[in-house]
Amino acid sequence: MSDVLDLACELIRRRSVTPDDAGCQALLAERLRRAGFRIEHLRHGEVDNLWAVHGDGVPTLAFLGHTDVVPSGPEAVWHSPPFEPVVRLCDHPDRENQKAAIHDRTLHLYGRGAADMKGAVAAMAVALERFVAAHPRHDGRVALLLTSDEEGPANLDGVRKVAEGFRARGERIDWCVVGEPSAKATLGDLIRVGRRGSLSGTLVVRGVQGHVAYPEKALNPIHAFAPALAALAAERWDEGNADFPPTSFQVSNLNAGTGANNVIPGELTALINFRYCTASRAEDLRARTEAILRRHGLDFVLEWNLSGEPFLTPPGGRLRDAVVGVCRDLRGMEPEQSTGGGTSDGRFIAPLGAEVVELGPVNATIHKVDECVDVAELERLPALYEAICERLLAS
Ligand SMILES: [Zn+2]
Known part of the structure; x- marks a missing residue:
């Protein structure tokens, strides 16, 4: 041997x-x-x-x-x-x-x-x-x-x-x-x-919980987040470069709901991750993500974790x-x-x-x-x- x-x-x-x-x-x-x-x-x-x-x-x-x-x-x-x-x-x-x-x-x-x-x-x-x-x-x-x-x-x-x-x-x-x-x-x-670098975020979108029959008295965070999610998924973060493919954005988890079908949930949680290349900087990706969320009028908290540049x-x-x-x-x-x-x-x-x-x-x-x-x-x-x-x- x-x-x-x-x-x-x-x-x-x-x-x-x-x-x-x-x-x-x-x-x-x-x-x-x-x-x-x-x-x-x-x-x-x-x-x-x-x-x-x-x-x-x-x-x-x-x-x-x-x-x-x-x-x-x-x-x-x-x-x-x-x-x-x-x-x-x-x-x-x-x-x-x-x-x-x-x-x-x-x-x-x-x-x-x-x-x-x-x-x-x-x-x-x-x-x-x-x-x-x-x-x-x-x-x-x-x-x-x-x-x-x-x-x-x-x-x-x-x-x-x-x-x-x-x-x-x-x-x-x-x-x-x-x-x-x-x-x-x-x-x-x-x-x-x-x-590539890896940048993760835990996003909580806040709404107002209520009865589905009285939507005017509630704020549905799923409805509020949907157009923002579409914008995030469609965003072209960079073009990549000679050494790296373009930066990719993924939602890995999306959770909301109380379990009952007659309740508008009070909040939504999404886990997001960027695999990013040297054409982008983590701080810019963070700022652009938050700008998109704000543009859609969301009440949110977003905690970031940079696991590797x-x-x-x-x-x-x-x-x-x-x-x-x-x-x-x-x-x-x-x-x-x-x-x-x-x-x-x-x-x-x-x-x-x-x-x-x-x-x-x-x-x-x-x-x-x-x-x-x-x-x-x-x-x-x-x-x-x-x-x-x-x-x-x-x-
Ligand atoms: Zn190994």
Whole structure:
């Protein structure tokens, strides 16, 4: 069994359902300490974070990952228990993807977190061990940053909190490689070079409750909100730009009513979300939303939550060039350079001034029953991460 496969299995065996690290970071810290890394455990609340550094001075190349996983769902539905890693022929091809049919004859590692993202975390650790063994006096610093709070809903005590601490103490990161599963059909076919921002709002529209037979004595917040909603849904927030699609506005929940059909409700609640690009600023989206609501004469309260600003690592940056070059030279492919998908913890590192690029395994089964990763691709991943270190830090 290869080193990276073995380590990935060790991690999957630890039942680290978010935000529980379940000993994953202790295992990785011990390995990296033996390889000469300086280890710092940054525990916030019930969240474990690990910062392991090798070398001194500038620049700093950091790998970023998470040890927590999403819950398995009903274990009986899995072909093999989610926290008992198993290597077997793929019996769960992605039928929507023709190319995935070839997975039928390839070995896959099964287990919760195999693809998201214990496989990549194992690959990062192995790559770092190999790199510092081959280049004990490399330029600057290489580092690994891990959290056990990436998959959770709050995301408060993980990389967000670590990044605040780094900013306060002047800890610098120049380049950050995130190992989130980025690939579509095969390792190296897609890298992420940025992410859209996410801005949420909880809107309460106030009316006056009353009897449906006496509407003149009530104010129906559903009727009042409907034209405003139509205007919000039709609004063109921006045109996008060369790197991002246009900003999108969605209502994810809409609630009103007392349960009785003869009562006009007193208020309406809507949850809204913007996935926005670098062509718009959060404060402008907020102001424009509120202006539309006011224009429709609504009595409302709107509470905003900015969960991540958009970021972009522009072309021509050394990290982006290095990652593209590694995909080209080691995988023989020109990776698609995307800003799509959800958010990632890279959003907390980018504002520190770091270039951020995401390169990881195929994401077809993440968060699903029978999550798996192609063993051959997992075994190639350390060489990719090591080559990125070589291109940026080998002297
Ligand atoms: Zn993940």
